[in-house]
Amino acid sequence: MGVFFDEMNGSGDRSGGGTRAPYARLEEWLATMPKELRSLKQAEAEALFRRIGITFAVYGEGGDPDRLIPFDMFPRVFSGAEWARLDRGVKQRAKALNMFLVDVYGRGEIIRAGRVPANLVYQNAAYEKAAVGFVPPKGVYSHIVGIDLVRTGPEEFFVLEDNCRTPSGVSYMLENREIMMRMFPGLFRENRIQPIDSYAEILRRTLASVAPAKCQGDPKVVILTPGHFNSAYYEHSFLADLMGVELVEGQDLFVDGEFVYARTTEGPKRVDVIYRRIDDAFLDPLCFRPDSMLGVPGLMDVYRSGGVSICSAPGAGVADDKAIYTYVPEMIRFYLGEEPILNNVPTWKCAERDDLKYVLDNLSELVVKEVHGSGGYGMLVGPTASKAEVEAFRAQLLANPSNYIAQPTLALSTVPTFVDEGVAPRHVDLRPYCLVGERIELVKGGLTRVALREGSLVVNSSQGGGVKDTWVLAE
Amino acid sequence: MRLSVDHITRYSYERPVRGLVQSHRLTPSVFQGQRVISWEVSVKGGDTAAVRGAEFTDGAGDRIQGWSIAGPLTDLSVTVRGLVETSDTAGMLKGYREVINPCAYKRETAMTAASGALSDLAEGVSDAGGALALAHGLSAAVTGAIAYHPGVTHAHTSASEALALGEGVCQDHAHALIALARLRDLPARYVSGYLFADASGTAHEAAHAWAEIHVPGFGWIGFDPANACCPDERYIRLASGFDARDAAPIRGVARGGQPGDEAMDVTVAVLSSDQ
Numbered sequence: 001m002g003v004f005f006d007e008m009n010g011s012g013d014r015s016g017g018g019t020r021a022p023y024a025r026l027e028e029w030l031a032t033m034p035k036e037l038r039s040l041k042q043a044e045a046e047a048l049f050r051r052i053g054i055t056f057a058v059y060g061e062g063g064d065p066d067r068l069i070p071f072d073m074f075p076r077v078f079s080g081a082e083w084a085r086l087d088r089g090v091k092q093r094a095k096a097l098n099m100f101l102v103d104v105y106g107r108g109e110i111i112r113a114g115r116v117p118a119n120l121v122y123q124n125a126a127y128e129k130a131a132v133g134f135v136p137p138k139g140v141y142s143h144i145v146g147i148d149l150v151r152t153g154p155e156e157f158f159v160l161e162d163n164c165r166t167p168s169g170v171s172y173m174l175e176n177r178e179i180m181m182r183m184f185p186g187l188f189r190e191n192r193i194q195p196i197d198s199y200a201e202i203l204r205r206t207l208a209s210v211a212p213a214k215c216q217g218d219p220k221v222v223i224l225t226p227g228h229f230n231s232a233y234y235e236h237s238f239l240a241d242l243m244g245v246e247l248v249e250g251q252d253l254f255v256d257g258e259f260v261y262a263r264t265t266e267g268p269k270r271v272d273v274i275y276r277r278i279d280d281a282f283l284d285p286l287c288f289r290p291d292s293m294l295g296v297p298g299l300m301d302v303y304r305s306g307g308v309s310i311c312s313a314p315g316a317g318v319a320d321d322k323a324i325y326t327y328v329p330e331m332i333r334f335y336l337g338e339e340p341i342l343n344n345v346p347t348w349k350c351a352e353r354d355d356l357k358y359v360l361d362n363l364s365e366l367v368v369k370e371v372h373g374s375g376g377y378g379m380l381v382g383p384t385a386s387k388a389e390v391e392a393f394r395a396q397l398l399a400n401p402s403n404y405i406a407q408p409t410l411a412l413s414t415v416p417t418f419v420d421e422g423v424a425p426r427h428v429d430l431r432p433y434c435l436v437g438e439r440i441e442l443v444k445g446g447l448t449r450v451a452l453r454e455g456s457l458v459v460n461s462s463q464g465g466g467v468k469d470t471w472v473l474a475e
Numbered sequence: 476m477r478l479s480v481d482h483i484t485r486y487s488y489e490r491p492v493r494g495l496v497q498s499h500r501l502t503p504s505v506f507q508g509q510r511v512i513s514w515e516v517s518v519k520g521g522d523t524a525a526v527r528g529a530e531f532t533d534g535a536g537d538r539i540q541g542w543s544i545a546g547p548l549t550d551l552s553v554t555v556r557g558l559v560e561t562s563d564t565a566g567m568l569k570g571y572r573e574v575i576n577p578c579a580y581k582r583e584t585a586m587t588a589a590s591g592a593l594s595d596l597a598e599g600v601s602d603a604g605g606a607l608a609l610a611h612g613l614s615a616a617v618t619g620a621i622a623y624h625p626g627v628t629h630a631h632t633s634a635s636e637a638l639a640l641g642e643g644v645c646q647d648h649a650h651a652l653i654a655l656a657r658l659r660d661l662p663a664r665y666v667s668g669y670l671f672a673d674a675s676g677t678a679h680e681a682a683h684a685w686a687e688i689h690v691p692g693f694g695w696i697g698f699d700p701a702n703a704c705c706p707d708e709r710y711i712r713l714a715s716g717f718d719a720r721d722a723a724p725i726r727g728v729a730r731g732g733q734p735g736d737e738a739m740d741v742t743v744a745v746l747s748s749d750q
Contacts, residue, residue, distance in 0.1 A: 106574065122581070133574035134531075254494070255541070257543060258528050287498070298541055301541035304533065
């Protein structure tokens with residue numbers, strides 16, 4: 001691959017190198033930091049993360065489920081102007097995705113207009129028949145939209161994927177900031193960094209804003225977790241604490257008549273909004289998987305008759321399917337009459353013959369992903385894979401082409417990162433969390449994930465990725 | 476035809492359960508072929524009436540009614556009594572309101588999954604006469620391939636298993652027809668309802684099930700391979716779904732129930748009340 005764009009020193013930028021303005025003060029900070037202080041601080045950061053208990057279990061790899069996700073102290077910085085564009089682009093996308101969901105569970109105008117193929121939507125495993133014909137409050141299906149972005153140049157941003165169900169990781173965004181502020185208070189005096197600590201309050205307000213019409217008084221919001229064995233349980237309890245709402249499991253809720261109630265020490269309390277962190281299939285054994293013990297029997301009937309709101313709404317997953325992803329720019333044009341502010345990555349659909357041929361001919365240059373995969377599993381990164389790995393994947397791909405999409409290997413931008421030898425550029429991505437209720441809101445920040453291995457382009461925490469604090473500077 | 480329905484489902488539990496929640500699709504569909512004269516569903520645990528829950532019409536046009544009742548309970552009964560005026564629409568679901576796109580019914584489920592034998596059976600039917608003739612042909616193929624014989628299959632038997640056995644009940648016929656239709660790229664769904672067993676004795680099972688196939692130009696049309704016909708004035712349509720589980724008229728969960736503790740007893744009588 002060619003030269004990568006470095007967000008601090010500007011290498012790979014045709015307009016010339018030199019430290020880019022948002023990083024000017026960090027350059028000084030780095031230059032004056034004694035080496036001993038660095039290792040001291042890194043140890044302190046790790047101790048803090050351990051103490052607060054934020055860990056991430058790695059799926060399918062065995063080993064220590066309470067492994068820490070590595071935290072890198074070198075922040076990732078956006079100027080106010082850079083962020084303003086991301087802000088508009090992310091909100092535009094979140095709005096279009098929600099309009100798409102209302103449409104495909106209603107009349108399906110975008111399909112009638114021939115802009116999105118019917119089979120991709122209606123035969124999609126994530127399309128919930130039970131959600132058809134019911135419009136959730138305020139027309140919102142996806143209340144927390146996590147949009148994964150990568151950057152390849154000063155002005156070049158691409159959306160890698162959308163997460164419309166229950167995107168995780170926002171607790172890292174908040175904790176990374178907390179820990180940076182504790183360890184380097186000076187940095188926060190010298191730089192005009194936009195705060196992100198309003199996230200929990202905005203989330204609570206967003207959830208309360210979609211309470212059903214039958215709600216009386218202040219909406220009661222709860223977070224529904226599958227339980228402590230879930231890898232994101234920490235995040236569920238963390239958000240419940242920050243919002244001051246109850247964290248419940250399926251067995252803590254029950255349906256009585258037209259409503260859902262939570263068992264509390266003061267007796268049953270009616271619940272208006274459920275921020276669920278369990279999949280559709282487990283929500284209600286009377287509607288979905290009959291063997292589910294995680295959900296609430298009868299919940300879907302209450303939901304569909306307007307007695308409770310479920311966030312994200314059942315069926316929201318059809319909008320973030322990797323096959324649907326390629327049509328998001330079309331959604332933006334169709335529903336909003338606007339041009340997309342953020343571009344998609346060019347994508348080849350292996351289900352289509354011409355695309356499949358191109359992919360097979362260029363396998364060692366491409367990134368190939370499973371349509372329904374997540375977490376960096378089941379994917380091929382052509383340029384870094386061995387010949388044998390490429391050939392093994394070729395066989396897998398040929399066996400079931402429609403299960404795969406392919407994208408060019410993007411020259412992901414780098415940000416300086418602390419490594420054993422000192423400071424070195426490492427590739428990063430970004431996940432902002434857009435909140436959609438009565439209003440569409442985005443705090444000025446997100447989760448930056450960093451591929452800690454030299455040269456690696458895979459930032460997933462399950463594949464050796466770490467995280468960084470993400471700064472947006474005030475203008 | 477004026478049909479009366481008397482349908483009682485009784486559940487009993489060896490050890491008391493803490494409570495019950497049910498979701499019913501026990502209301503006759505609203506379309507040209509049937510009109511409700513009177514219809515009442517009641518749910519009782521012991522002598523206590525259950526609490527009426529949510530009531531709404533879903534995207535497929537089914538009327539859904541939730542129920543809940545607090546325990547402790549050792550028995551529960553669901554009683555359906557009503558009178559429906561029916562007419563023959565040649566199986567066509569005329570004047571029916573639903574939002575869902577027929578393409579949503581091209582998805583296979585465990586009970587309607589394709590197999591080599593189902594595929595062979597589907598491919599053996601000609602579509603030379605158009606989609607409607609194809610649908611009739613597929614239904615006839617199921618009638619020919621699976622003989623009516625109760626007791627051989629069970630609630631979880633799949634279409635491919637029933638075809639291999641060559642015997643089954645209306646549920647198996649419907650699953651097989653759905654599988655065949657989807658193999659020929661026609662949307663198909665499972666329908667649950669009631670059937671008036673006429674004097675000739677050819678009709679089976681008063682609590683009945685059949686399939687609907689979406690035929691371009693006609694819309695949804697019912698086919699009953701178990702009785703080698705299309706639903707007529709002897710049929711009462713209740714609800715639809717991907718398969719038997721998805722279209723079940725009663726779905727429920729007992730809180731604090733132990734596996735194997737529940738026993739169920741169903742009686743259904745569908746009679747003609749024409750003079």
